[in-house]
Amino acid sequence: MNTIRNYLDNMFLGLPDTEEVIRAKKELLTMMEDKYNELKDSGKAENEAIGIVISEFGNLDELAETLGIKHALENKSDILQVTxxxxxxxxxxxxxxxxxxxxxxxxxxxxxxxxxxxxxxxxxxxxxxxxxxxxxxxxxxxxxxxxxxxxxxxxxxxxxxxxxxxxxxxxxxxxxxxxxxxxxxxxxxxxxxxxxxxxxxxxxxxxxxxxxxxxxxxxxxxxxxxxxxxxxxxxxxxxxxxxxxxxxxxxxxxxxxGEYSVKSKSNKTLQTVTKVYWLVITAIYLAYSFITFNWAISWIIWPVAGVIFAAIQAIAEQRS
Amino acid sequence: MISSDVIRGYIDTMILYLLLNEPSYGYEISKRIRELTDEKYIIKETTLYSAFKRMEINGHIESFSGSETYGKPRTYYKITEAGKMYYKEKCKEWEITKEVIEKFILREWK
Known part of the structure; x- marks a missing residue:
């Protein structure tokens, strides 16, 4: 059942949250669930039932006009598809x-x-x-x-x-x-x-x-x-x-x-900060170690830098 | 498998027929279409939903929420007077369409 819900979520991803769209999604889900339950009751295996429900779902393009999402659907196809x-x-x-x-x-x-x-x-x-x-x-x-x-x-x-x-x-x-x-x-x-x-x-x-x-x-x-x-x-x-x-x-x-979520990816500042941060840490490590020759202690920078980085990430995520 | 192009013009007719006697909801309608056509036509969920919306706008059906025995809230659809009129017209239209197309159908191959 979760698979069906995920499938539908995926289809509706990026569409505007208008009342019409929400209602459509809800009703489509009900229809799919009804069909799924009946297929299961008739003795079909879970996977088979899900397969049938999904193959008979159809295409959101059919709803484009009625839901006023034609524009959104067109934009959606601009998003890069990974095969x-x-x-x-x-x-x-x-x-x-x-x-x-x-x-x-x-x-x-x-x-x-x-x-x-x-x-x-x-x-x-x-x-x-x-x-x-x-x-x-x-x-x-x-x-x-x-x-x-x-x-x-x-x-x-x-x-x-x-x-x-x-x-x-x-x-x-x-x-x-x-x-x-x-x-x-x-x-x-x-x-x-x-x-x-x-x-x-x-x-x-x-x-x-x-x-x-x-x-x-x-x-x-x-x-x-x-x-x-x-x-x-x-x-x-x-x-x-x-x-x-x-x-x-x-x-x-x-x-x-995680750090590759749509939200983090749109946060360009965090991406730049990440790159700069690790370069600076590496520079500090090398400079300090070679100048003082304190190799026995300087490695401490890595675990410390890691923890600080996690903190920076958490703060950045909250801000965005 | 039948071409959905031909069927498209008559999806509303199919739905209205099923609503003539009593209100119904999405899955039940799709199930009855499947059964009545001996699984020769299986309506897609998106096709059905867009038909509902179109017919609501045209005033051929009305929706209301109700719950079934399982208590699950569902949107039900019922036919309106305008819908009945439209259905009758479509039936007449089909008779003519059928007659017209029939003229061009070859049954016996020589």
């Missing part, structure tokens, strides 16, 4: 590139790990090797990992570039396509939810090494190494989360939910 194939390709490409994007993120998060380990070991062993050597080796690896990650991002973002419009413009799906996407999303829901809960629990636990090591040992070197451990845990969790949430992320974009 079944496009939607399918998008999900497929997203799923294909997800492990690589995830690997890029993993490299990025782990890039300071070796540097931290070397610095920690140096403190612990008190070897008289030149500190510069440790730093140079660690830095070289750090820069190499960042470079690989960035080249990954560039490669995959250019591959997915053709789908950018899905995230930026308002579009419409036909009924069949929307059902297909909802189906995929539902099928994937379990694996997505468990990945999210594992990650959230993991993120919380990942803070333990950083918090506990100084309390227990009070050795500088170990504290630095504990940061490396935490970063590694975070990196693995993030890798898992990104690769497991690809399907869900693609479906969210296609169904225009």
């Amino acid at each position: 079944y194939e496009e939607a399918e390709n998008y999900i497929e490409d997203k799923v294909k590139t997800a492990p690589k994007t995830a690997l890029g993120v993993l490299l990025l998060i782990m890039s300071p790990v070796l540097l931290l380990l070397l610095l920690g070991l140096k403190e612990l062993t008190n070897v008289n090797a030149k500190e510069d050597l440790f730093i140079a080796a660690g830095l070289a690896v750090l820069i190499a990992m960042v470079a690989i990650a960035v080249s990954y991002f560039i490669r995959f973002s250019s591959k997915l570039e053709k789908y950018d419009y899905l995230q930026e413009t308002v579009f419409e799906l036909d009924y069949k396509t929307e059902q297909m996407i909802r189906g995929i999303m539902a099928q994937n829901e379990h694996s997505y939810k468990s990945a999210v809960s594992i990650s959230v629990a993991g993120y919380i636990l990942s803070a333990l090494p950083v918090i506990l090591t100084p309390l227990i040992f009070d050795i500088d070197g170990l504290s630095v190494i504990s940061v490396a451990v935490t970063l590694t845990i975070v990196a693995v969790l993030t890798y898992n989360l990104i690769s497991k949430s690809a399907v869900n992320a693609a479906c969210t974009v296609l169904l225009q939910q």
Whole structure:
């Protein structure tokens, strides 16, 4: 029954809320429900009943004149239509590139790990090797990992570039396509939810090494190494989360939910702010880390920036 | 399957016929059309609703809200005097139409 209601909502999407239109929708729904109930009573399966009701619904164009929505219907067809194939390709490409994007993120998060380990070991062993050597080796690896990650991002973002419009413009799906996407999303829901809960629990636990090591040992070197451990845990969790949430992320974009809702898309300011915000955060992170060499602490900017971003988004949504 | 072009001019007639004896509502009308025509014609919901609206504007039917046994509120339609007149005219028109078209229908192929 919800399917029928969704179908009708979809057909009426974007039409003016005049009394006439509302009455038409209500009465059409009643007729469809009556038909559905009788088909069900006559022993038809749910899906079959829904299929018959929808195939016999007709076309809203027939009502254009009587409802005074001719203009609205014409405008409606100006809205970009995303086809079944496009939607399918998008999900497929997203799923294909997800492990690589995830690997890029993993490299990025782990890039300071070796540097931290070397610095920690140096403190612990008190070897008289030149500190510069440790730093140079660690830095070289750090820069190499960042470079690989960035080249990954560039490669995959250019591959997915053709789908950018899905995230930026308002579009419409036909009924069949929307059902297909909802189906995929539902099928994937379990694996997505468990990945999210594992990650959230993991993120919380990942803070333990950083918090506990100084309390227990009070050795500088170990504290630095504990940061490396935490970063590694975070990196693995993030890798898992990104690769497991690809399907869900693609479906969210296609169904225009959350930050891709029609409402958010029409909020251009938020879009610009988002882009600028993350660039500024990245600049601050790099500048601070390289100037002070406080890699053991500077990563804190990421979780903090994430929470602040959520707050900005909430405020922006309320304003619009 | 029949062409909806031909039928379009007589949808109002079909609905008026079904309303001659008693008021009825959307689904019941569509169901009776289906049954009477042995499922040769299945009226689409949008076609039916636009016919209701058109006929209301023309004054051939009137709508009122009522509830059925299940207590679900429904819009009922009843035929007006003008609707009865119009129905009679359409019946006459069909007789002539039928006669005219008949002249052009070949029944036996040589």
